[in-house]
Amino acid sequence: MSVDARRIAVLGTGKIGEALVKGLCTSGWRKPEEIVATDIHPERLQAIKERCGVETNGSNREAIKDAALIVIAVKPQDLPALVQEIGDLVTSEQTVLSVAAAVKTASIEKHLSANVPVVRAMPNTPATVQEGMAGICAGAHATEEHMALAEEVLAHLGAVVRVHEDAMDAITAMSGSGPAYFAFLAEAMIEAGLLLGLSREISTQLVVQTMFGTAKLLRDEHIHPVELRENVTSPGGTTICAIRELERAGVRAAFLNAIQAAMERSRELGGD
Numbered sequence: 322m323s324v325d326a327r328r329i330a331v332l333g334t335g336k337i338g339e340a341l342v343k344g345l346c347t348s349g350w351r352k353p354e355e356i357v358a359t360d361i362h363p364e365r366l367q368a369i370k371e372r373c374g375v376e377t378n379g380s381n382r383e384a385i386k387d388a389a390l391i392v393i394a395v396k397p398q399d400l401p402a403l404v405q406e407i408g409d410l411v412t413s414e415q416t417v418l419s420v421a422a423a424v425k426t427a428s429i430e431k432h433l434s435a436n437v438p439v440v441r442a443m444p445n446t447p448a449t450v451q452e453g454m455a456g457i458c459a460g461a462h463a464t465e466e467h468m469a470l471a472e473e474v475l476a477h478l479g480a481v482v483r484v485h486e487d488a489m490d491a492i493t494a495m496s497g498s499g500p501a502y503f504a505f506l507a508e509a510m511i512e513a514g515l516l517l518g519l520s521r522e523i524s525t526q527l528v529v530q531t532m533f534g535t536a537k538l539l540r541d542e543h544i545h546p547v548e549l550r551e552n553v554t555s556p557g558g559t560t561i562c563a564i565r566e567l568e569r570a571g572v573r574a575a576f577l578n579a580i581q582a583a584m585e586r587s588r589e590l591g592g593d
Contacts, residue, residue: 358384
């Protein structure tokens, strides 16, 4: 089977799969005709074809035939059946990139032909607005070339870091689940605004923009969180009173415990 070096097959067009297709097309890194998408829902394929102009196919086996990169973007519980379906067709000339949470590279490799390179990734939901964070790791047969390809693809959805596979559960707990932690915090702060007499609309705007601006300061100005907190915290002022209450309530310890619990659950789901 001949492989087209620019051809990408995206198997599954849920949130991450669709975000990847959109990101690749809008960036111009790949032309729409160089991407083929599959999904078990015909209406979803029709929608992504209309929005992005990419090729769609109802058959995973047909879609991967000449693709240099095969992106598996289905739910973790659907991945074993998918890999078994396409396993005999995938060759060592192709790269498999899985974005299914908690599924180890070895679990994918055992259904594929010998020496097929597999890269595992853990993106998060901000990828849908090209501000995601993804961790990637190499399978047994993935080389620097395959990692670089996966990194370049995911860079169109945000930032990418490379780790060893034994760190992927920590990546899942930190950035994979991370948006839910910030959403939980935002929800609590918005409710506090309501308690203080602000409207929900104004309270939401205050919280969301403050979170966004703080994130930009930390990222773009390379400010350490401690430094930023101290800059806002004046002696005897309002912020130190608030921080004291958070420390009294054990919020810091609660976050440590929560993220530890998320990592342990990720390990359980992965079969450790």
